[in-house]
Amino acid sequence: MSADQPTVLVVEDEPAQREVLAYNLEAEGFRVSRAENGEEALLLVDEDAPDLILLDWMLPNVSGIEICRRLKTRAETKNVPVIMLSARSEELDRVRGLETGADDYIVKPYSVAELMARVKNQLRRVRPASVGERLTFDDIVLDAETHKVFRGDTLIKLGPTEFRLLTTFMEKPGRVWSREQLLDRVWGRDIYVDTRTVDVHIGRLRKALTKGGGDDPVRTVRGAGYALG
Structure with a gap:
């Protein structure tokens, strides 16, 4: 899978439910990582930072609510969208989940179509190009759906790596990306590339x-890296 595909971490202790979620997410083109409990989820978040987390409330040992609270109090993960999945349908439970920091709350059983729509809605906020959004910065326009870039009225021809670099920059203008962060986002964590390749x-x-x-x-x-603008 391409390194620029958004990664969704599924945290669910029931194997069958976990695989159903993973299957449907992969069918939509997402990279999926899996955790069967909260402790494993926190380790995976540190190893391979996801773009979004689907988090079951009822987990063994440490509840999803507590995992969400920990994620939202850490600077590195506080902006990662968390969608809480729960069989608890009472308004009080929904409020508790959202007050803990969850970005959305879905009651089981849910439709796959609704879940995917909620996932894409959250990703639209943090990775807009991944759901086909058009990005603009000054006179530069990047159309993620058609894979085209314009500067003014001029079509800019970019190779796939340059396109992914520009997408990363345009999703977060002004943010400074280190070479290592760009390698992870653009090339992928599983591929060894020298940091000087980023400069090229x-x-x-x-x-x-x-x-x-x-x-x-x-x-x-x-001493830090690169930024757009």
Whole structure:
């Protein structure tokens, strides 16, 4: 699977339910990681930061509510969307889940179509290009659905790696990305690439974006990495 596909972590202690969720998410084009309890989920989050977490309330040892609370109090994970899955349908339970920091709350049993719509809605906030959104920054427009980039009225020709780099930058303008973070997001954690390779592809991206004139929008932050704008 492509490294730029969003990763969803499924935290569910029932194997059959876990695999059904994983199957449907993969069918929608998502990368899926799985955890059967809260402790395993926290370890996976540290190893391979997901873009979204589907978290069952009723987990052994440590409840989903407690896992959600821990995730939302950590700087590295507080912005990762958490969708709580629960058989508890009382309003008080929903409120408790949301007050703990869950971004959404879905009552079991639920329809797969509704769950996928909720997943995409949360990803639209953190990874808009992954659900086909059009991104804009100054005079640059990136159409994730058609895989085209324009600067003004000019079509910019980019290779697949440069396209993924630009997508990463345009989803979070102003954010400084280290070379290691770009390697994880653009190339993937399972692929070994020298950090200098990032510099080469940044150079190609800059050349393509400024070919028809205009300022270089990619900023080098000494000792830290790169940012857009």
